[in-house]
Amino acid sequence: MSNHWKKTLLHPNDSIESAIKNLDETALQVVLVVDESNSLLGTVTDGDIRRGLLKGLDMNKPIQTIMNSNSFVVLPTMSSDLVLQLMKANKIHQIPIVDENRKVFGLHVLDDILLPNKMENLFVIMAGGKGVRLRPYTENCPKPLLPVAGKPILEHIIERAKADGFYKFIISIHYLGHMIEEYFQDGKKWNVEIEYLREETPLGTAGALSLIKEKFTLPFLVSNGDVLTHIRYSDLLDFHVDHKATATMAVRLHEWQHPFGVVHTKGVDIIDFEEKPVYKTHVNAGIYALSSDIIPYLKNNEYMDMPTLFSKIKNSTKKTIVYPMHESWMDIGRPDDYESLNKP
Template sequence: MEKIYCQAILPLDSTIQDVISNLDKVAIKIVLIVNESGVLEGTISDGDIRRGLLRGLGLKSHIDSIIHRNPIVVPPEMARETVMKLMVANKIQQIPVVNEQNHVVGLHLWDEITIPAVRHNLMVIMAGGMGTRLRPHTENCPKPMLPVAGKPMLEHIIERAKSEGFSSFVLAIHYLGQMIEDYFGNGEQMGVRIDYLREQFPLGTAGALGLLNLRPKTPFLVTNGDVLTDIRYGELLDFHIRNSAAATMAVRAHEWQHPFGVVQTKGIDIVGFQEKPVHRSHINAGVYALNPEALSLLESNEHCDMPALFERLQAQTKRIAAYPIHEPWLDVGRPDDLKQASTAVENN
């Protein structure tokens, strides 16, 4: 089936009548004008037509004088959220997507971009941890069920993913797992589907994936059940697919300042000084996108943490990618984190 934007492309030698007919037929309030080489020359909207007619142009007039030259365009890899901000800032409802040759390869429409895309991809949430550092809070409650602003952390994660179009979830449970099952059931009350992986003993942040009975046929997401973040799960998935990675890890920049001046030496000779240097690195943010092929490197009931799975993929020369995040992120591991998470959610 021809994509809608393809129907809205007209050649440079079109008339105003051609544009009006296209606007009526395609009904997306914009026409994309390209030259003989397929390069985008500009756009024409209903408003451009009306202004031209007011200036005395007729239906058989050439469109050259009403083309909006140098329109705002975006590359295919630009994130949905950024496109929305561009639309709001420039008070426009359509933005063409062009490649490096300035050929039209897509079209963002406000009415579509504000509706979350339906994501049939699976999301696995690791919710089996003991939460030792959060005791006594976790003595009678699994860590992902601890309340943040009146709702369990796990519910916040599922609701956020649902708002982005995800509807199929698998929860890996172990410690006090029955409490999680009793609360969420099959997900019907939240309007999603929830299945469970029941660990007989802790399998690590990747090991529980080896219990999946049906291997996903498309890339899927994995997140720790104690990570609260404003990351766009769908954009992580799109990044993963676009970069042809076997596995992608969300990473967050971390800075640490040495408390002392550092003396650089070579043998007994001093070769330099650094006054309280700042060390910059990336830390694992606990959210991942994986291709189904990654599951073949896991054995059922084998303990495996996610970094080890990434190393196995790397050993097979598979591409493993880092997805840098700048969004608010919190790994809820200590009582202070729990308070901070509640404050952040309430103020959001």
């Protein structure tokens, strides 16, 4: 998401004439009316202006006289898929993004969702694992190349990311990596660019990043090569940037019900009973957004998994955060996971 939306900000005492000029200059078809702290008060569209003019309002009148103070808004965590559904259902083309205090964070524009901007950020996919838990399927095929719905898992990830505007991919390979290279080559078939990190020995989900020769300037995404999801990767990146984080981990809410009644005790005394309680925890979804300043935490060709990297960053007082997911997600780790995806 670009910062072009910031040009749409006006104050309630600005004139209707200034709103018309703003609409012409930004071409975003909406003015966001904010107070001194950038909290949203309302919106003004071309339709609002036309209705005001029909009522005979003076062009020098303040825009608060015509603004819509009950416009649709969404939180930064709402996925673009849900935003798109909201736009279609209500026949609107712009929705302001605000936090819990209505402070403006951005603007969803229908055209940008349907035709996403080209992202210069790298998209790194970790595809070097042996997939031991998926044997015998992975004895002669790397897990990311296993077909789901007629195409490899890795192809699903690349196409999903491409739909969000990403086109610069780096794939880390080790086990049967030549098969992945032969299939995807340089990515031209998918109209993307693909380069490879060739791990001589397994380096882990974070350690492989030390092999990247390109200098990091922009934040980038990392995904495990066996994760299928409908997440909007660009939303995760926006969330990471908006929160000024060094490292962001996508997490899923996992619920587990205890099969027995639980007895809480203190010594020999019974304190409480819980009948088959449900425990809720956040689990690592295997998708991350990282800023360029993670480089000092990596050592060339040294093994490191992603939780260790996050711990190192957190211990140095840098900001590490989670991105709560609600989208569909599956980590294809076991044969029954894989078989369930390919049932007719």
